[in-house]
Amino acid sequence: MSIAENIAQVRASIAAAAREAGRDPGEILLVGASKMNDAAACREAVAAGIDALGENRVQEMTAKLAENAYAGAPLHFIGHLQRNKVKQVAGKADLIQSVGSLELLDEIEKTAARLETVQDILLEVNIGQEAAKSGFPPAEVLSAAQAALERSHVRTLGLMAIPPADASREENLRYFDKVRALFIDMNEKLFHNGLQHLSMGMSGDYQDAIRAGATMVRVGTAIFGSRHYT
Ligand SMILES: *Cc1c(COP(=O)(O)O)cnc(C)c1O
Numbered sequence: 001m002s003i004a005e006n007i008a009q010v011r012a013s014i015a016a017a018a019r020e021a022g023r024d025p026g027e028i029l030l031v032g033a034s035k036m037n038d039a040a041a042c043r044e045a046v047a048a049g050i051d052a053l054g055e056n057r058v059q060e061m062t063a064k065l066a067e068n069a070y071a072g073a074p075l076h077f078i079g080h081l082q083r084n085k086v087k088q089v090a091g092k093a094d095l096i097q098s099v100g101s102l103e104l105l106d107e108i109e110k111t112a113a114r115l116e117t118v119q120d121i122l123l124e125v126n127i128g129q130e131a132a133k134s135g136f137p138p139a140e141v142l143s144a145a146q147a148a149l150e151r152s153h154v155r156t157l158g159l160m161a162i163p164p165a166d167a168s169r170e171e172n173l174r175y176f177d178k179v180r181a182l183f184i185d186m187n188e189k190l191f192h193n194g195l196q197h198l199s200m201g202m203s204g205d206y207q208d209a210i211r212a213g214a215t216m217v218r219v220g221t222a223i224f225g226s227r228h229y230t
Helices: 003-020 039-047 058-066 083-088 102-114 138-149 169-190 206-211
Strands: 029-033 052-055 075-077 095-099 119-125 154-161 197-199 216-219
Touching (some): 003 039, 003 206, 039 052, 052 058, 058 083, 095 102, 102 154, 154 169, 169 206, 197 216, 206 216
Parallel strands (some): 029 052, 052 075, 119 154
């Protein structure tokens, strides 16, 4: 199957899940998680109408940017971002989905201010409260959103979450519901219901995520095939 065929199949599954949930499939953005796939694969995805491409590693993103891999589609940064690499990402990625600490928020604010730009972000919530994962604990999401509102060079568009990898389907659904509840709460209390994006769901669970309210799914394997780690 080609990348274009895979995208068409994922789109059909997205539409089916959206319809089941009584939602408009057009409101769900498909982000291709293109880590470990080369510039040619990214271009293929863009030609096939992917809504955005998401990268995990700064070095890989920088190299592929130099090859014009993302021309024609927005670029998202979706991986763990270290503070000392913010300069390579802020102002280059259209959306940084993985803002999971106040230190990182401050660094992005500082860099965006220097560039005289406003960086769009999602706040990442560590919904499973996993020690090894970044993201705000659920109880701190509201204060993090308040902190983001007080910084004029970042604009919060919503929340991102990755439930624990070992969760059962039932547990996963509960995590998605919890993220949605946090999203609704912060949207109402701090953003006049103007937030647009709830990013959750990957190749194995994007239909469940859509039924749970996701507006953005990040799909790698189902589009690009399995990744070969060396
Ligand atoms: C790799 C990755 C994905 C996509 O994972 P697949 O299971 O291959 O679809 C989504 N989100 C993030 C943050 C990722 O790193």
